[in-house]
Amino acid sequence: MNAQKYLEIPVDVVQTGWTIPGVQARTAAFVSVELADGRQFKNLLLLHPNHIIGMKGESVLPFNPLFITRAFQTSEDLELRSSSDWAFWPHP
Numbered sequence: 001m002n003a004q005k006y007l008e009i010p011v012d013v014v015q016t017g018w019t020i021p022g023v024q025a026r027t028a029a030f031v032s033v034e035l036a037d038g039r040q041f042k043n044l045l046l047l048h049p050n051h052i053i054g055m056k057g058e059s060v061l062p063f064n065p066l067f068i069t070r071a072f073q074t075s076e077d078l079e080l081r082s083s084s085d086w087a088f089w090p091h092p
Contacts, residue, residue: 007052007061007089009033009068014050028053030077034070035063043080046071051091056080059087 013033032042041063043056052065 006091007065009046009050009052009065009071011050013068013071014046029073030080031071032074032077033068034072035067036069037067039063042074042076045082045086045088047091052089053091054082054086054088056086061089
């Protein structure tokens with residue numbers, strides 16, 4: 001994937017995803033996403049409202065965020081915590 005200054009989930013997708021109870025009150029949350037081709041990726045750290053700042057086990061985002069069609073939280077996302085071995089990406 002080409003380097004980007006900021007990685008963002010499309011705003012219309014995030015507005016739907018942030019309707020999950022309790023998520024909107026946080027400044028950051030772990031989420032999973034689904035792409036237009038049906039693939040799903042889990043454990044993304046999303047800085048409210050729509051900035052992807054990390055992903056568990058990845059140093060670069062393995063997909064184009066423009067193809068995200070759904071953002072949601074799984075029980076694993078809700079229990080996840082970041083650690084110092086994560087690679088964090090630029091955000092505003």
